Amino acid sequence: MPAPTSHVVTNQPPPPHVPDPLRADPALRAALARNAPPWAAALAARASAFAGDPENHALATLANESPPRLRGWDRYGHRVDEIEFHPSWNTLMARAVALGLNGVAWLEPRRGAHAARAARYLLWGQVEAGHGCPITMTYASVPVLRQHPEIAADWVPRAGASVHDPRPLPVPQKDGAILGMAMTEKQGGSDVRANTTVATPGDGGWLLTGHKWFCSSPHADGFLVLAQAPEGLTCFLVPRLRPDGSRNDIQIQRLKDKLGNRSNPSSEIELWGAFATPIGPLGRGVPTIVGMVNHTRLDCILGSTATMRAALVAAAWHAHHRSAFGRPLVRQPLMRAVLADLQLEYEGAVAMAMRVARAYDDGHAGDAHARGFMRIATAITKYYVCKRTPAFVAEALECLGGSGYVEESGMPRLFRESPLNGIWEGSGNVMCLDVVRALSREPEAAAALHDALRAPAGRDARYDAVLSRVERAMADRDAAEGSARQWVEDLALLLQAGELLEAGPPDIAEAFCASRLAARSATFGALPPGVPLEVAIARALEL
Ligand SMILES: Cc1cc2nc3c(=O)[nH]c(=O)nc-3n(C[C@H](O)[C@H](O)[C@H](O)COP(=O)(O)OP(=O)(O)OC[C@H]3O[C@@H](n4cnc5c(N)ncnc54)[C@H](O)[C@@H]3O)c2cc1C
Structure with missing residues (x-):
């Protein structure tokens, strides 16, 4: 007897297979x-x-x-x-x-x-x-x-x-x-x-x-x-x-x-x-071990960015192969907004992760300015990227619907992993305090940050507005510690935006600034009207 229609497996994605993740990214x-x-x-x-x-x-x-x-x-x-x-x-x-x-x-x-x-x-x-x-x-x-x-x-x-x-x-x-x-x-x-x-x-x-x-x-x-x-x-x-x-x-x-x-x-x-x-x-145990801690923090950034990428690939794969309400998920406008937003988050994270890593090469080669940048940009980026990863993975998991909650999809493992780097090697508050400390006690780090933030100034009004805000917040030494999460987040976004303004595709830089500097949402996919999504979607789907 032929299998009843209800027993035939349809509309399920094939197992994800991205043989060359670099080519796909x-x-x-x-x-x-x-x-x-x-x-x-x-x-x-x-x-x-x-x-x-x-x-x-x-x-x-x-x-x-x-x-x-x-x-x-x-x-x-x-x-x-x-x-x-x-x-x-x-x-x-x-x-x-x-x-x-x-x-x-x-x-x-x-x-x-x-x-x-x-x-x-x-x-x-x-x-x-x-x-x-x-x-x-x-x-x-x-x-x-x-x-x-x-x-x-x-x-x-x-x-x-x-x-x-x-x-x-x-x-x-x-x-x-x-x-x-x-x-x-x-x-x-x-x-x-x-x-x-x-x-x-x-x-x-x-x-x-x-x-x-x-x-x-x-x-x-x-x-x-x-x-x-x-x-x-x-x-x-x-x-x-x-x-x-x-x-x-x-x-x-x-x-x-x-x-x-x-x-x-x-x-x-x-x-x-x-x-x-x-x-x-x-x-001198603390100054000695700091030589290790900076490098483990770099790897926290890299590890969390890799986790984001793995989650994004799974989400994009599923949305590409699964249909709902008559068309592939990837053609549904709201799913497009979610995937585009996840891609933008990843774009900022990976651009900055590699920029920070380069500072380690230059810093270890004796470039004092790069050493200052490596010191402060590691703390800022570790705080922000590791903090964003659990929300990112949760959103990507949801793109798979119920299947994303099931162990064999691999998403639960990514989700369980996602908060770790935010705790290990300096939890969120400790990272923000480290930024406060570096700015007040390490002139090399403060100067390198100042230069990095100033380099893209004048190219984008939204960037300049956040830069003015953050400079005012940092100058208020009395308030600096209590509000550090707010302005360290601003710093992280400015550094990411600066990289994208300088080297990213124009539509990615535009969408990043519109969704993260001009406006900011606590959830993914709630993008302001008019944000260009097509380039971000295309890059998410280059699998
Ligand atoms: C899976 C895993 C593996 C680990 N492996 C190792 C390892 O191999 N070796 C090792 O040495 N450690 C390891 N750790 C420990 C980890 O580095 C610590 O848990 C971390 O540094 C936080 O220390 P704590 O747990 O004592 O929390 P606490 O220091 O008590 O912090 C608790 C909370 O208070 C906040 N906080 C602390 N100080 C302040 C402040 N001044 N102002 C405001 N808030 C503050 C922190 O941000 C945190 O949110 C590991 C942890 C995990 C989860």
């Missing part, structure tokens, strides 16, 4: 060409091939469906403190390392390595976010480790190796190494000066005793840890194994049961006289 292509050297294109193309490979998306699903488990003891009762992973995790790690997302950028003699890496991160980050955490911490540890040349000699080449080596061996015997960090304690995360972990000299090094409330990837080969030495808060490298190969005194208490980021083990640990080596001057 004109905004990233333009930002790559503008901010990275020409040699970065071939590396980005390789990352794109990886990111478009359905096998990697299947691995991402597996790694999240089979989260890591803590094995505290062996069968005889000895502590082992091991993390058991599904094999998909190590394959994802190996691929991320092969793409050079770990510390490779620091070993690249050619200028432009950080922007080149950023483009690869933006592509590969669309596949899976959890393993990005140890990859990021490895990348970000390098500038801190380099403050101690003897340690750096062993660790830095391995942090930048092109192979992932999960074997539990002392680092000099390994082909590749990964790093983590442990700053956050129960009584204070943002306020690290409240740390109570104690460091005392002994055993040919230092011994650390204390508790860390968050330590992601506790299987890493080493951790940058803040602890109170007699001289004050100090940064230490704590290896997972002591130099003689025995287990260091780090006990993993439990793994956190988290909202998202499930493939990545985040733990509570106790240090019981753990062997450690100070990095940077004793008592």
Whole structure:
């Protein structure tokens, strides 16, 4: 008997397949060409091939469906403190390392390595976010480790190796190494000066005793840890194994049961006289670790932008293939407004993400102005992009209707992931306070921001109006802290608009300024009348 009409599957989109996400993303292509050297294109193309490979998306699903488990003891009762992973995790790690997302950028003699890496991160980050955490911490540890040349000699080449080596061996015997960090304690995360972990000299090094409330990837080969030495808060490298190969005194208490980021083990640990080596001057732990934190914050921007992009691709794919009320969703005027608005949000985010990454190249090459820009633009952009991501993903999820709420669409994973970067490495308020602090205490950062904001002035009346407003708000030192969210948001939008006015397609810049500078809506798709949408829609659908 032929199947009744009601049993035939119709009007369901085919499984999403974007084999070359870079080719499908004109905004990233333009930002790559503008901010990275020409040699970065071939590396980005390789990352794109990886990111478009359905096998990697299947691995991402597996790694999240089979989260890591803590094995505290062996069968005889000895502590082992091991993390058991599904094999998909190590394959994802190996691929991320092969793409050079770990510390490779620091070993690249050619200028432009950080922007080149950023483009690869933006592509590969669309596949899976959890393993990005140890990859990021490895990348970000390098500038801190380099403050101690003897340690750096062993660790830095391995942090930048092109192979992932999960074997539990002392680092000099390994082909590749990964790093983590442990700053956050129960009584204070943002306020690290409240740390109570104690460091005392002994055993040919230092011994650390204390508790860390968050330590992601506790299987890493080493951790940058803040602890109170007699001289004050100090940064230490704590290896997972002591130099003689025995287990260091780090006990993993439990793994956190988290909202998202499930493939990545985040733990509570106790240090019981753990062997450690100070990095940077004793008592200068905060300025030392800031060298890492700036880079992890850059990756928060990249990771959240990649999450936005993955959500947008899913929404555009669905709207293209699904019809409702007689025509494809993508032809329905309100759906067009939503997709266009999401594309505009992504355009601003990706343009700025790559612009900030370029400042890392120029800043590390000795350009003081770029260093100031990198400092302040990282804080501003991290605040805004990470804050926008959950609302963005929720809207994209809704474009899939009920299917978007169903696990196998992949959207729930993106949604669970979306708030994380807003918390990690400086929550929203802390980022705004960091902007206040940089403006008042770091003249290089204040000057770089001033110049960046002034460069596009005079090109667009809406830009100039917001610039005047923000300059007045910043000048009011008494009110500056309490209203910081408002004017840091303005700063973020001005920086994004400036990039688009300078280099974006005119219709994208126009629509961005009309919808974000002249008027602003709390939801996506509520665009003011007359905003040109067609270019944004076409770019969203270039799949
Ligand atoms: C999945 C995950 C993984 C993590 N991995 C690690 C890791 O590997 N290593 C590590 O060290 N940490 C890690 N963290 C911890 C993370 O960095 C902290 O949670 C974060 O820095 C905030 O610290 P807290 O949780 O103590 O919150 P608090 O510092 O108590 O902040 C709570 C709230 O108060 C706000 N706030 C703080 N100070 C002020 C102020 N002066 N004015 C106004 N508002 C303020 C904050 O913005 C925040 O919203 C991880 C967190 C998560 C969620």
